[in-house]
Amino acid sequence: MSAVRVRVPAKVNLQLGVGPIREDGYHDLVNVFHAVSLFDELTAEPADGLELAVEAAPYSRVAIGRVPTDARNLAARAAVLVASRLGVEPRVRLRIRKAIPVAGGMAGGSADAAAALVACARLWDDRERPALARDDLMEMGAELGSDVPFALLGGTAIGVGRGERLTPALTRGTFHWVFAAADGGLSTPAVYAECDRLRDAAGESAPRPSVAEDLMTALATGDAKALGAALANDLQPAALELRPSLARTLNAGRDLGAIGALVSGSGPTCAFLAETDEDAADLAVALDGAGVAEQIVRAQGPVPGATVL
Numbered sequence: 001m002s003a004v005r006v007r008v009p010a011k012v013n014l015q016l017g018v019g020p021i022r023e024d025g026y027h028d029l030v031n032v033f034h035a036v037s038l039f040d041e042l043t044a045e046p047a048d049g050l051e052l053a054v055e056a057a058p059y060s061r062v063a064i065g066r067v068p069t070d071a072r073n074l075a076a077r078a079a080v081l082v083a084s085r086l087g088v089e090p091r092v093r094l095r096i097r098k099a100i101p102v103a104g105g106m107a108g109g110s111a112d113a114a115a116a117l118v119a120c121a122r123l124w125d126d127r128e129r130p131a132l133a134r135d136d137l138m139e140m141g142a143e144l145g146s147d148v149p150f151a152l153l154g155g156t157a158i159g160v161g162r163g164e165r166l167t168p169a170l171t172r173g174t175f176h177w178v179f180a181a182a183d184g185g186l187s188t189p190a191v192y193a194e195c196d197r198l199r200d201a202a203g204e205s206a207p208r209p210s211v212a213e214d215l216m217t218a219l220a221t222g223d224a225k226a227l228g229a230a231l232a233n234d235l236q237p238a239a240l241e242l243r244p245s246l247a248r249t250l251n252a253g254r255d256l257g258a259i260g261a262l263v264s265g266s267g268p269t270c271a272f273l274a275e276t277d278e279d280a281a282d283l284a285v286a287l288d289g290a291g292v293a294e295q296i297v298r299a300q301g302p303v304p305g306a307t308v309l
């Protein structure tokens with residue numbers, strides 16, 4: 001096989017319920033993931049060794065300078081994992097074309113890892129040995145990071161445990177989003193640590209999170225207004241503490257007519273929901289004019305997970 005090209009979506013967390021810290025240092029979550037039409041693209045082709053190149057997608061302002069191009073890159077780690085599982089050498093050139101903000105709370109690194117799992121499994125598929133099944137890829141994804149299995153699955157899904165144990169959620173229709181990407185990222189471990197610190201300082205113990213029924217009903221009925229009202233992120237206070245300027249971004253979106261507004265995951269990207277495609281276009285233009293973000297991007301969800309093109 002000569003080259004495999006995979007398209008993989010970003011995510012926004014519709015509900016991120018953060019529970020107590022587990023013995024392994026991770027937090028117990030209720031994480032309602034939603035895949036949106038903002039895509040990274042990864043191409044895998046045969047090479048003499050493991051090679052990696054990263055470029056920005058046309059018209060995107062992603063900070064590719066902050067993406068590691070060595071063995072720390074999650075896509076490279078995914079390729080090495082697939083090779084070791086199949087008992088082959090990781091002789092592959094990976095080219096990543098990024099549109100998903102870096103360290104933005106939209107799981108761009110996890111997306112690239114999922115794309116590399118799918119691409120390398122296909123590239124090294126050989127009749128001599130049994131092919132890797134979907135479940136094998138999901139299990140390897142969970143080894144690489146909590147958000148990787150969802151990037152394989154896509155759609156809308158409830159994640160529990162670290163966020164890696166997934167159940168697809170019933171949804172109707174399409175939701176229209178506007179994302180405000182910030183200049184500079186936020187570190188996921190730092191945001192979780194700040195969440196713990198804020199809870200400690202307030203004398204609060206972490207609640208055991210549960211799936212919000214109003215959110216699931218809004219998804220199942222395709223009711224955008226109800227979805228907007230049900231959006232919730234327990235990491236938002238921590239992200240706002242670490243990046244106070246995000247309050248201005250969220251307020252601008254609300255004032256300009258968003259029917260829902262929240263920080264995406266650990267941030268700093270802010271997500272705004274609009275009722276129609278036209279409303280999203282108007283909101284995107286108005287937010288761009290307000291100058292509260294590095295880049296404004298429109299997207300729709302749900303969309304499928306990592307897909308071979």
Ligand SMILES: C[C@@](CO)(OP(=O)(O)O)[C@H](O)COP(=O)(O)OP(=O)(O)OC[C@H]1O[C@@H](n2ccc(N)nc2=O)[C@H](O)[C@@H]1O
Nearest residue numbers: 025026027105106107145146147162188189192265266267
């Ligand atoms: C917050 C979320 C929301 O979907 O994503 P982002 O917004 O960063 O994209 C995820 O929980 C991030 O998942 P992911 O980025 O895959 O994290 P991992 O590599 O598994 O873990 C990185 C670090 O995040 C913290 N972490 C992650 C998951 C979890 N359930 N509890 C945690 O405390 C830990 O400090 C861990 O060392």
Ligand SMILES: Nc1ncnc2c1ncn2[C@@H]1O[C@H](COP(=O)(O)OP(=O)(O)O)[C@@H](O)[C@H]1O
Nearest residue numbers: 067073074102103104105106107108109110112
């Ligand atoms: N393929 C990749 N794309 C982006 N970042 C990567 C990648 N591989 C490793 N990283 C590292 O992971 C960190 C988190 O990146 P990312 O997944 O984009 O953010 P988030 O966890 O906020 O969704 C980055 O700061 C970068 O150092």
